[in-house]
Amino acid sequence: MLSGDSILQKLARFPRVPLAEYPTPLEHLPHLSYQLKREVFIKRDDYLGPGLGGNKTRKLEYLLAEARQRAPQRGMRKVVTFGGLQSNHARITAAAARKLGLEPHLFYFETRPKQFTGNLSLNQLMGAHMYFISLGAGADGSLTVEATNRLVRLLAWLRLGRHYFIPAGGYSWRGCLGYVRAAIEIESQARAVGLGNAHLVLAAGTGGTLAGLLAGLTLMDSSLSLLGIDVGKLWKGFPASLARLTGEICGQLGAKRVFEPGEIPLLEAIYAAPKYGVPSPGCRDAIRRLARTEGILLDPVYTGKAFAGLFDLVEKGRLGSDEPIIFLHTGGLPALFAFESRDFLP
Numbered sequence: 001m002l003s004g005d006s007i008l009q010k011l012a013r014f015p016r017v018p019l020a021e022y023p024t025p026l027e028h029l030p031h032l033s034y035q036l037k038r039e040v041f042i043k044r045d046d047y048l049g050p051g052l053g054g055n056k057t058r059k060l061e062y063l064l065a066e067a068r069q070r071a072p073q074r075g076m077r078k079v080v081t082f083g084g085l086q087s088n089h090a091r092i093t094a095a096a097a098r099k100l101g102l103e104p105h106l107f108y109f110e111t112r113p114k115q116f117t118g119n120l121s122l123n124q125l126m127g128a129h130m131y132f133i134s135l136g137a138g139a140d141g142s143l144t145v146e147a148t149n150r151l152v153r154l155l156a157w158l159r160l161g162r163h164y165f166i167p168a169g170g171y172s173w174r175g176c177l178g179y180v181r182a183a184i185e186i187e188s189q190a191r192a193v194g195l196g197n198a199h200l201v202l203a204a205g206t207g208g209t210l211a212g213l214l215a216g217l218t219l220m221d222s223s224l225s226l227l228g229i230d231v232g233k234l235w236k237g238f239p240a241s242l243a244r245l246t247g248e249i250c251g252q253l254g255a256k257r258v259f260e261p262g263e264i265p266l267l268e269a270i271y272a273a274p275k276y277g278v279p280s281p282g283c284r285d286a287i288r289r290l291a292r293t294e295g296i297l298l299d300p301v302y303t304g305k306a307f308a309g310l311f312d313l314v315e316k317g318r319l320g321s322d323e324p325i326i327f328l329h330t331g332g333l334p335a336l337f338a339f340e341s342r343d344f345l346p
Helices: 004-011 030-036 056-074 088-099 119-125 145-160 173-192 208-220 238-252 281-294 303-315 333-338
Strands: 026-028 040-044 078-082 103-108 129-132 199-204 225-230 325-329
Touching: 004 173, 004 208, 026 173, 030 040, 030 281, 056 088, 056 173, 056 208, 078 088, 078 145, 088 103, 088 119, 088 333, 103 145, 119 129, 119 333, 145 238, 173 208, 173 238, 173 325, 199 208, 199 303, 208 225, 208 238, 225 303, 281 303, 303 325
Parallel strands: 040 325, 078 103, 103 129, 199 225, 199 325
Antiparallel strands: 026 040
């Protein structure tokens, strides 16, 4: 077991460029707590960072620090990443790269839309270079996340030459250090308000946020109960990939720890329908309910599906009986504007 301070000392060995103010708020949701008959809180990582922000900011602080170090040495001002059409990660990468004087290049393995909406329109505003290649390139359950990243890295090299490559969602041990740091922050906030036994629930897309939190909470021997809700069923062998990544994060911090796929707190596929990027009826209901109960907006790709899963799990008694709940709001609000408003009305 390590203290939060000792983990922060280990994290200080890795270059980091601050892109936001910390800590983000941990807010009580009084009306929803009354409805669910248990205390519910929301961790506002949707407040983080540039370009309308979101959770990927924490990962980019470590990844772009390395990119900025390499740029003058190796002529790699180009920063490359990829994602779905409404990728929050791609949009925040574009904003953070511009902030640091780097050049964002974003790959999408789908047909170029006739009209840019939501995150795509913001990318265009920031002058990001966007490439649309109808290849599929994984993210459909046929490839592991690692294989998909290798494939895209090769394609980007062939297209652009030298560049700094950021995996989808910042999925790497270095990027996930941002959520080891967040685990310390959440643990401290939770204990300050008596939430040491809370369920900590979040959306899982590429899973790096989940892996970083799991590594941090495990190293601290935290009593918080972590749960990731899969929003897309995107990857082959997803729990095994997350187990390897979580072990690698711990190893980089000097703590040898092996994780088995069965130890990964992930509800895979259950709430992912109909597919990634397409909101389910439950997702739409969750977005309306939180907006009308607490005035908080969720997005239709990640947090809406995860909150729908949370509601269902509470209703079925699968999140205990009266333990408090903390929901990690990872952002993504620009995606709301890629859908018609009537999609979220009764």
